[in-house]
Structures are given as structure tokens and as C-alpha cells.
Amino acid sequence: MTLVPEQGMAHATADAPTEAGKDLETAENAVVAGSPEPSRRNSYRPTRLQSNLTILSCYVANFSDGFQNSLANPTNVIFSKLLGPKGYPSVMQTRISNSLLIGAILGILALGYTSDIFSRRAGLLFTSGLVAIGTLMSTLALQVHPTPNMLWYFIVVRGISGFGVGGEYPPSAAAGIEESDDFQRKYRGPIFISFTTLMATAAAPIQMIIYLICLIASNDNLPVTFHALYTIATILPVTILALRFFMTDSTLFHYSNFRNQHRPAKFYLLLLARYKPRLFTTSLAFFLYDFINFPNSILSSTIINSLVHDHNIRTTAIWQVILGALPVPGVLVGAWLSKAIGRRYTGLIGFAGYVVLGFVIGGTFPALSKNMPAFVVLYGLLQAFGHLGPGATIGLISSESFPTAMRGMGYSVATAFGRTGAAVGTQCFAPLQQAAGKQATFYLAGGVAVLGMIVYWFLPESSELDLEEEDRELGVFLASHGFPMEKY
Numbered sequence: 001m002t003l004v005p006e007q008g009m010a011h012a013t014a015d016a017p018t019e020a021g022k023d024l025e026t027a028e029n030a031v032v033a034g035s036p037e038p039s040r041r042n043s044y045r046p047t048r049l050q051s052n053l054t055i056l057s058c059y060v061a062n063f064s065d066g067f068q069n070s071l072a073n074p075t076n077v078i079f080s081k082l083l084g085p086k087g088y089p090s091v092m093q094t095r096i097s098n099s100l101l102i103g104a105i106l107g108i109l110a111l112g113y114t115s116d117i118f119s120r121r122a123g124l125l126f127t128s129g130l131v132a133i134g135t136l137m138s139t140l141a142l143q144v145h146p147t148p149n150m151l152w153y154f155i156v157v158r159g160i161s162g163f164g165v166g167g168e169y170p171p172s173a174a175a176g177i178e179e180s181d182d183f184q185r186k187y188r189g190p191i192f193i194s195f196t197t198l199m200a201t202a203a204a205p206i207q208m209i210i211y212l213i214c215l216i217a218s219n220d221n222l223p224v225t226f227h228a229l230y231t232i233a234t235i236l237p238v239t240i241l242a243l244r245f246f247m248t249d250s251t252l253f254h255y256s257n258f259r260n261q262h263r264p265a266k267f268y269l270l271l272l273a274r275y276k277p278r279l280f281t282t283s284l285a286f287f288l289y290d291f292i293n294f295p296n297s298i299l300s301s302t303i304i305n306s307l308v309h310d311h312n313i314r315t316t317a318i319w320q321v322i323l324g325a326l327p328v329p330g331v332l333v334g335a336w337l338s339k340a341i342g343r344r345y346t347g348l349i350g351f352a353g354y355v356v357l358g359f360v361i362g363g364t365f366p367a368l369s370k371n372m373p374a375f376v377v378l379y380g381l382l383q384a385f386g387h388l389g390p391g392a393t394i395g396l397i398s399s400e401s402f403p404t405a406m407r408g409m410g411y412s413v414a415t416a417f418g419r420t421g422a423a424v425g426t427q428c429f430a431p432l433q434q435a436a437g438k439q440a441t442f443y444l445a446g447g448v449a450v451l452g453m454i455v456y457w458f459l460p461e462s463s464e465l466d467l468e469e470e471d472r473e474l475g476v477f478l479a480s481h482g483f484p485m486e487k488y
Helices: 005-034 048-070 072-087 090-117 120-139 147-183 185-195 197-217 222-244 251-255 265-307 313-325 327-340 343-368 372-388 390-400 404-436 438-457 467-480
Strands: none
Touching (some): 048 072, 048 120, 048 147, 048 185, 048 222, 072 147, 072 197, 072 222, 090 120, 090 404, 120 147, 120 222, 147 185, 147 251, 147 390, 147 404, 147 467, 185 197, 185 327, 185 390, 197 222, 197 327, 197 390, 265 343, 265 390, 265 404, 265 438, 265 467, 313 327, 313 372, 327 343, 327 390, 343 390, 343 438, 404 467
């Protein structure tokens, strides 16, 4: 039978949607074929003990990381007292603070990728070991002579610790959110905040209490106090290492990962094209928050020490304990709000509080500097709003916004931008404080918080995301572009 041109065009037009539909159906079938049925999903499932150990190790690890980050405060005070302003100039203080941050950025990027490609558990074992080694080497810093060599040695070993601390974040956040979703999906947000922000925030006042106890017990012997603090900081990651020998990868990660995936450059460009809006907004929000939060936390000891009339080291430590404890209730409120009103609005409230209090403290600083209790309360409230809002939610949003197979990579990019913001902020705040006075740093913090509110408005409301559905949609997307996910 001869087909006239008009008939051929009609047949081609009719077949086009059919072929497109078949392509989409083929992609969806490929995903369904690779996705385990419920009975097969149950064939791999961590035991309750293994899941609990995973979450417990996340609690201890984030406490340890908070302990490591807050060591900058007593270390700055101890080195300033032992070495004096000439032996410990502000430029070395900034380098030591940034060594942990720069190491953390490198660790975040490296472990974010490898924990997605290989294993969450293997990445966590590696980072815990590295933190233990770096902190043990830091404990020996005072035995290095002369002073310039000691300071450079300390910068290097703190950088090693920073690599481990930073490398901890992506696999720990990914493993924690996946286990929380598996067993307590409704409360995965508050659970995540409790073992991340709450633990890291609570570590600061506890570390300062230990610091104060060491000062009293040693009769203000600063070398003994230094060794005691860093010894405890070494014991924590060793304990975590023991716990993590018994954990295993989550069910979500077992069934959705890139271990056996063909991964040319086009594959990563496809992922970037699909998730770049989420990646951009979470990274920018992380950058802005850490830009103001880290310098404010690190420089708090310097500010308080300058306001204590006799510069007594114990008095400074007591005020540091009070200041460190005030943000903890903010985290608890943030955990509750993240479920009650959503992650995005919780972050907006936190940044709004930062704006108001930043300008209030900056405007009244000359009077506040003469009234230590009033200053510490307002400074603590400023930090509490930060931890209530973006501090509690930005890590959570960054974890929930990406599918399981690339959760570590997505989270690591956002967090790396955050730590970059922390390093840039540290470089900006110290010179600004010297050039324009301490109140200028609070004006800057309030101004940056306004930008943070704008960015937060465009973040996804991640509490509405179904993590398993996100995994299925990624599988369909990749299969439709010629990259069906290889599950096993």
C-alpha cells in the first residue's frame, strides 16, 4: 500500500507523542526496576542498635566539633597572657583562628564527595581519627621553641584538626538525617537540630566551665590548663571512633547511591543544572550566617577581656560561661519552631532578631561597655536569635534539599561556602574592630543579617520534602538523560 505524503505526516505526528511517552515510561520503569520493593528494602535495614549508635555518635561528634571550635577563645586568652602582645600579635591570632576554618573547608569538600561515592561510615571513621591525631599534636604545642616556631606549628596542627572537623559535617549530617527520617520522619527536623546545632552550642559553655575548673584547680597555671583542655578535646574523637566501628550505612543510602554509577563530566553538569537554585540559595545563606556568627563567637573573649577592668582571667572566663549558655535556649526554641512554622520562617525570625539587636548593641555600646551584665545579656540574646534561626535551620535545609545519592555533595558545597564566610568574616571583623571600634562589628552584623533575611525568603521549605520521593525523582531525571542509576 502506497502512503501519500499527507498520511505520512499524520502518522508521524501521531507517533511523536507516543514515542516521547515511551521514552519517559522507559525511564520510569528503569527507576522502578532498580528500586527495591518493600520486601527487598527490608532485606537491608540497620538494626535498632545500629541506628541508635549512628545517631548517638552524631550527638557526641557534634559536641566534639563544638568543643574544638570554641577552643579558640581560651587559647587566645592563654597565648595572650603567656606571650604578650608582641609575642602573640593580632595577625597570628587571626591565622590560628583561620587555620581551623581553612582546614574545615578542605575537609568538607573532600568528605562531601567521598562519603557519597563510597560510604558514610568510612568517611566518619577517617574524620574522627584525623581529629584525634590533630588535637593530640596540638596538646604538645607549648613544648615547641622558640615562640614563632611554636605558633606556626600550632597553625599547622590546628589545620589538620580542622580538616577532620570539617570532613565530619557532610557524612554526619547525611547519616543523621537519613536515620532520623527512617525511624522518626515526623520529627526528623527537631532530631537533626538536637544532634547538630544544640550539641555544638552546648559544647561552648561546657568547655568554658571545664576551662574555669582547670584554672581554679591549677591556681591559674596556664600551661597546665592548656594541656588539660586539649587532652579532653583528644579523648572525645577517640570515643566517637569506638562508637562508629559498630554503625552502618542507612537504608536510604544503601538503595540510592552513586557507587557503581558511570560519572562523566556531563553527569555532574546534569546534577548542577537540576539543583543549582537550591545549591545557590543554601550556599549564600550559609555564607552570610557564618560571616557574622563565627567572628562574633571567636572575638567575644577578646571583647569581654577588654571590658573586665582588671583583666582577671577567671572573671573573663565566668562571663564567657554565661555568654556561652545564653544561646542554648534559642536552639531549643528553634527546634520547636522548625516543625511548628517551618524551617524558612524560623530562619527569618532569627535573622530579624540579629538585625534589631545588632543595631541596638552597636548604638548603645559606649554605655553598655560600662555595664557588663547588661552587655552580656544583650550579646547573649543576639547569639540566641542567631542560633534559633539560621543556626538551627540552615544545616537542616541543606541536608533535606538534596537527594540521598548527592546529599553529602550538596551539603558540603553549602557548608564550604559557610566556612568561607567565617574565614572572610574573621579577616574583616578584627581589623574593623581596631579601626572603627568594637561597636562597628555589631553594625556590620546587623547589616549582613538584613541580606540574610532576603536570601532566606527564597530557600525551599524543606519540611515539605519527602526524601524517598526526591530519590525517585532524581532516578527518573538521570534515566531520562541516559544515566540510569546503578543501585548495586
